[in-house]
Amino acid sequence: MGNSSNKAFLKKQLDAWKLRHSNGNETEMKSPKRRALFLGSALFALTHNTAWAETWPARPIKLIVPFPAGGSTDRIGRLLATKVSAALGQSVVVENVGGAGGTIGMTRVAKSTADGYTFGVGANSTQAISTFLYDNLPYDPLKDFVSVGKVAEFSNVLLVNEKLPVKTVQDLINLAKAKPGLVTYSSPGVGTTSHLSGELFQNLAKISVTHVPYKGAAAAQADLLAGHVDFMFDVLGTAMGLADSGKLRVLANTGRSRLKQYPDVPTIAETVPGYDLTGWFAVFAPSGVPSDIVERMNSVINKAMNEPDVVETLLKTGYESVTGTPADLTRQLEQDLATWGPIIKSIKAKTQ
Template sequence: MKHPRSTLSPWTALSRRTVLGLGAGLGALALGAMSVATPTPAAAQSAYPSRPVTLVVPFPAGGSTDLVARLVASRMTGVLGQQIVVENRGGAGGNLGSAAVARAEPDGYTILMGTVATHALNPALQKKMPYDAVKDFAPISLLALIPNVLVVSNDFPAKNVKELIELLKAKPGEYSYASSGNGTPLHLSGELFKSMAGVDMVHVPYKGAGPALVDVIAGHVPIMFDNLPPSLEQIRGGKLRGLAVTTKERAPSIPDLPTIAETLPGYETYSWNAFFAPAGTPKAVIDKLNAASLAALKDPEVSAKLADLSATVVGSTPEELATHVKDELAKWAPVVAASGARID
């Protein structure tokens, strides 16, 4: 029995085989091209950064936080090979800019200059926070500590911390202290002092540290807790009497001024600045940012300018910063509760 002859010509069969072969070859080429064009996550991280990085400062320009941010960012630009662009996004006591970074893409191209306010005080002061200070951020590095200072007007009778405590205990509620505002780090420095020393003095909040300092110099309010940099010039110029700095150790910029802890053991407050990224940022990216920030802090010009601000350079690991934030939250929550301060 003869088999039926195929209706396809040899040329038609060849053409079909050729097309199928070409299709398979082109498919392989396409897959190969895709594997070359689409980098793996590891490759993308190793190329980081490939464009400018935005550093959000959640306070207006010109303050100590902004100055530290711009100083460190300028040196990190050279280390990373991409510009670090500082963006001031103030509002809500630092919450506005911080919340924006918490919601940003976790790719390392948006980072935050966090402070004691954004990551320790605001969570204790506000019932409804727009972010979680621990869960919504990946720590990068604790950069620097900036001391606060206890100052009094020149005609105030107490000449040191011991005399101040004795005076306040003898006349509870008779004296007042100024701060930069309700719930600010300077206000809570005063509340911590009251709690630890067992004294009573009346809090007078101002709309900023500048107006408060003017009134203390004039003697309208006798006592104030201030950031050291703006008060330092007034102390040196004889317009204010500095009683003590609030850090554990004396400030190098004014080493003759004692610490509060020398009279009141365990007392310590300061402003601090640290870099954070959104939670979920890859570890390789965090490590690069950490290394760049540490390199910037070691630059002689940067360290000298930070010293001019009375800042103590830290330069921590991400893990050390994470521990620092948790410790600060635990420290300030009871102080805020005892003060009765709320911002809602």
């Protein structure tokens, strides 16, 4: 542990000792004999705690992916597990725990023993959006988890049917203002990132468009291709394939900056200031995991996400490898909670 961690640990032990033994009588703590006894106990605990952190990991680590096998979260989780396992010299076992938009798996993470042997691959959807989307969510995204590190980011793209007479984001805004409520957009369902991208768009652009929810992305894409709806926000990998068919037109991406894969595609924010819907994946641990373990895992993850083969693999599938500190991830989560709370509450997108 660093000096600051040592001081914090000793203070915590001192406070606990006072509570257990002094019964409010401060004179007992002034006894040299009692103080020496306390310091000896605290130093033993400190040494034991440090030694434990230094020997971690002594057994296989579990990485919970809160979505079914084969999806994007699963692919990123397995890629990460392979790299972390090689770096630590210990097996990292991926366990898929899907259901309820990823919240069942992240609940499992939150309720796991905080010993450094269970981590989870969360996302902005499971940690921020679901907080407002689901009633009685079994976990608090800030209190029940320890941030370990972000691993990837992604953007959706704004697609329109090629027959729609718009070539830019401003054209679409002008059309929506000329026909309030008549311009439509599809999504895979209420509360999905695609749906919320549209809500954020109309809120910031000050337009009125009509949301048409479908049961899944395939149906939403099919009606956009058929011209039954006017536009859609879709994931990059799928969207660019549809655009290449010539039946759809890409107007912009939802992120804060232009995509490395498609530098000619502008961001929505270039037309609508403040617009940013950048999705992300990150590693979390149950609250209470020792800081030394969190810091070491963060270091290993950052090194893995910077490896050229990882960067290339993610780019090919529409994702960008990212790194950062646990504090960076916590700030991102706090920002997303502040952004999505009012939006989701305003549309009452509650999942029963």
